[in-house]
Amino acid sequence: MSTSSPDTPAAAIAAELARLSPAYAPTPLLDLPRLAARLGVAQVLAKDEGRRHLGSFKSLGGTYAGLCALARAANTGIAALVATRPGGQPTLICASDGNHGLAVAAAAHFAGASARVYLHAGVPRARARRIEGEGTEVVWVEGTYDDAVHAAARAARATGGILVADTAGDANDPVVRDVMAGYGVIAAEIRAQVEAAGYARPTHLFVQAGVGGLAAALTEGLADWLEPPSVIVAVEPETAAAVAAALAAGCPVRLEGALETAADMLSCGEASAPALAMLLRHRVRPQPVPESALREAPALLSACGGPRTTPSGAAGLAGLIEVRANAVGPGEDASVLIVATEAEVEYAP
Secondary structure (H helix, E strand, O other): OOOOOOOOOHHHHHHHHHOOOHHHOOOOEEEOHHHHHHHOOOEEEEEEHHHOHHHEOHHHHHHHHHHHHHHHHHOOOHHHHHHHOOOOOOOEEEEEOOHHHHHHHHHHHHHOOOEEEEEEOOOOHHHHHHHHOOOOEEEEEOOOHHHHHHHHHHHHHHHOOEEOOOOOOOOOOHHHHHHHHHHHHHHHHHHHHHHHHOOOOOOEEEEEOOOOHHHHHHHHHHOOOOOOOOEEEEEEEHHHOHHHHHHHHOOOOOOOOOOOOOOHHHOOOOOOHHHHHHHHHOOOEEEEEOHHHHHHHHHHHHHOOOOOOOOOOOHHHHHHHHHHHOOOOOOOOOEEEEEEOEOOOOOOO
16 A cells, blocks of 8 residues: 655656656646846746646645545555555635646546635636536635635534645644655656756756745755755745745744735735745745736746746746846856746636
8 A cells, every 4th residue: 555655756656647647748848048137047847737737836845745635544555545446535725816626626536536725716617617627625714815714623623524725824734744855756757857858957946936935845856956056945925925924933934914916826915834844944045026027927938948838837937037136146157947837728707
C-alpha cells in the first residue's frame, strides 16, 4: 500500500499522477532570450504550467492531496482506490478561487467519490461551470476567498467530509503538506530540464504567492540548487499582500478589505502556516506589485515568445518587471526563473 508523507519523493508523486492521465507529463521549460534582453538580464526561463492537466499547476497539488486523503480513509493506496472506486466514500470539501476546486473535483472523479467546492462571489461563473463539469457541487459564499475557506472548514466538521484545503493555520496540517508535495513535482522537473538542456542554473526565482503554497514548494525544491546569490522572491498583488504581512509578523495575519486584484487567483487575505514556515526558514523576500505591473506582464510574456496566461499566471514576471523598474532587481548577469501558473482560457460569460 502506498502512503503519503511530506517526504514522499517528487518522482513517486509524479508516477502516481501519470497513471491517472498522460496530461500529467512534465510541462515545458522555455528559454526566452527576447524577454531577457528586454529586462536586461542574461537569461529568463519560464515553466509553462498552463500545459498541465486542467490547465494549471493546481492539478498537481489538489488532485494528489484529495486522492491521498481518500486513500487514507479507505486504508488503501491511490492506485487501488482508483482501480476499485469503492462505494460509500466521504465527500471531499474545499474552498477555491477556481483552480484548486477543479483539481479536488478531479480527484473525486478519478476515485468515484463526491466533492463540494465553496466559491466566493468574485469567482467567475465560467470557472464554476468547469468544476460542475466534473460532477461536483458548487456552494457560493458571500465575501472573499478567506470567507469561503472558513465556510468549507465548517462544512467538513459538520458533515464528516474530508477537507482538502490548500491553506491551514496548523503548520503540520497533513493535507496541506500533501498539496505542497504535489507542487514539488514542478521543482524536480525544473532541475532535470535545466541540466538536460544545458541552461545556466537560475540565480533568481520570482514566484507568485496567494496563500504561499507554490512559493514554499518551489523554495524547498530549488533553494539548495540555485546558483549564488540564490535569491527567491514571493510576488503578490499590493492589494492582497498576505504573504508579505505574514513574513513581517512571523505568523499568518488576516488582511481585511475586498482584496480586489486583476490577479484574481492570488486574491487571498491570509497566508498558509505550513507554507509560511518554509518561506521563513529560507528567508524568502516578499514583493508586492501594483496592478499596472500585473496587467502588463501577460502581454509582455506572450510578445517575447512565452505562453499566453493571465495576470495571476504571469505574476512572477510582474515582480521582475517591478524590481527592474525600480533598479533594485537582478543584474545583467542574472538568470531568472519564473512560472506561468495557468493557461489563458477563453470563457463564455
